[in-house]
Amino acid sequence: MKTCLTIAGSDPSGGAGIQADLKTFAAHGIYGMSVIVAVVAENTCEVRSIMDVSPAVIRDQMACVFEDIPPDAVKIGMLSQPETMQAVADALALYQPANVVIDPVMLAKDGSALMASEALELFKRGILPHARVFTPNIPEAEVLTGMTIRTEEDMRQAAKILRQEGAQTVLVKGGHLDGAAVDIFDDGVAVHRFEAARIQTKNTHGTGCTLSSAIASNLANGHVPHQAVNRAKAYITDAISHSLDLGKGNGPTHHFYRLYQEGLSWLDK
Numbered sequence: 001m002k003t004c005l006t007i008a009g010s011d012p013s014g015g016a017g018i019q020a021d022l023k024t025f026a027a028h029g030i031y032g033m034s035v036i037v038a039v040v041a042e043n044t045c046e047v048r049s050i051m052d053v054s055p056a057v058i059r060d061q062m063a064c065v066f067e068d069i070p071p072d073a074v075k076i077g078m079l080s081q082p083e084t085m086q087a088v089a090d091a092l093a094l095y096q097p098a099n100v101v102i103d104p105v106m107l108a109k110d111g112s113a114l115m116a117s118e119a120l121e122l123f124k125r126g127i128l129p130h131a132r133v134f135t136p137n138i139p140e141a142e143v144l145t146g147m148t149i150r151t152e153e154d155m156r157q158a159a160k161i162l163r164q165e166g167a168q169t170v171l172v173k174g175g176h177l178d179g180a181a182v183d184i185f186d187d188g189v190a191v192h193r194f195e196a197a198r199i200q201t202k203n204t205h206g207t208g209c210t211l212s213s214a215i216a217s218n219l220a221n222g223h224v225p226h227q228a229v230n231r232a233k234a235y236i237t238d239a240i241s242h243s244l245d246l247g248k249g250n251g252p253t254h255h256f257y258r259l260y261q262e263g264l265s266w267l268d269k
């Protein structure tokens with residue numbers, strides 16, 4: 001059994017964060033584990049409050065996982081405060097996991113900050129260089145590079161800069177641009193373009209979390225980054241196509257549609 005660990009925040013409404021990650025791992029036939037760094041009171045409409053887990057408890061959670069069940073891949077999502085980020089950075093330096101996918105979560109859909117601005121420098125120094133695959137969306141890539149990103153050429157330029165900052169490979173996600181959903185992936189050898197038709201839905205809560213967990217699942221299952229991203233793009237497009245009209249705001253995506261409807265697992269594909 002392959003194993004993945006998510007290091008992220010908890011979303012009690014189940015669409016993003018740890019909950020989305022564990023569902024994605026399960027849909028890929030992966031044994032999922034989680035280190036919770038923040039408890040976020042949120043739903044499909046809003047973020048109400050955030051409680052950060054203490055650095056000591058984060059260190060203990062990391063030790064409990066890595067000393068017992070070292071994961072085949074790791075996904076890192078929301079890291080809100082410098083202290084919690086430092087605890088994760090220290091553990092990454094100590095355990096040196098191989099297949100790390102990093103999603104630099106900065107803002108929730110309602111605009112609430114999920115990463116403190118004071119944590120940005122530490123993020124660039126202590127977290128980003130551990131990325132085998134780094135998955136910023138356009139606003140995140142703009143903050144991290146200082147660029148304005150309007151075109152695919154800008155996305156390519158941003159991906160190159162972020163590789164120079166230490167990420168092995170970079171996927172700049174184009175969900176926030178108009179038109180088709182185009183993501184640009186730079187693995188240092190070539191630049192790949194992944195395009196899917198834009199699905200007309202408001203139910204996109206947790207798309208970034210789900211995509212990065214699907215990439216981690218595919219790395220754990222033995223795919224190289226380019227293949228892992230290609231398969232994850234198909235998975236997120238499918239999950240958005242069958243998204244769930246739950247809640248009063250931006251509903252969640254559907255992780256198990258094919259399992260339920262067709263009795264298929266993504267493992268069989």
Ligand SMILES: Nc1ncnc2c1ncn2[C@@H]1O[C@H](COP(=O)(O)OP(=O)(O)OP(=O)(O)O)[C@@H](O)[C@H]1O
Pocket residue numbers: 108109136137138173174175176181182183196197198199200201204205206207208209211233236237240
């Ligand atoms: N309406 C859509 N139709 C098809 N694909 C989409 C749509 N919205 C986003 N995507 C795709 O979903 C993935 C996540 O992209 P996005 O840019 O939305 O990430 P994110 O900003 O981290 O997520 P979120 O918007 O949930 O915070 C990307 O592959 C993107 O192209």
Ligand SMILES: Cc1ncc(COP(=O)(O)O)c(N)n1
Pocket residue numbers: 008009010011016017018040042077078105107108109114204205206207208209210
């Ligand atoms: C705990 C947590 N982590 C991340 C996100 C962002 O979700 P996404 O960008 O995938 O919609 C979120 N809303 N809550």
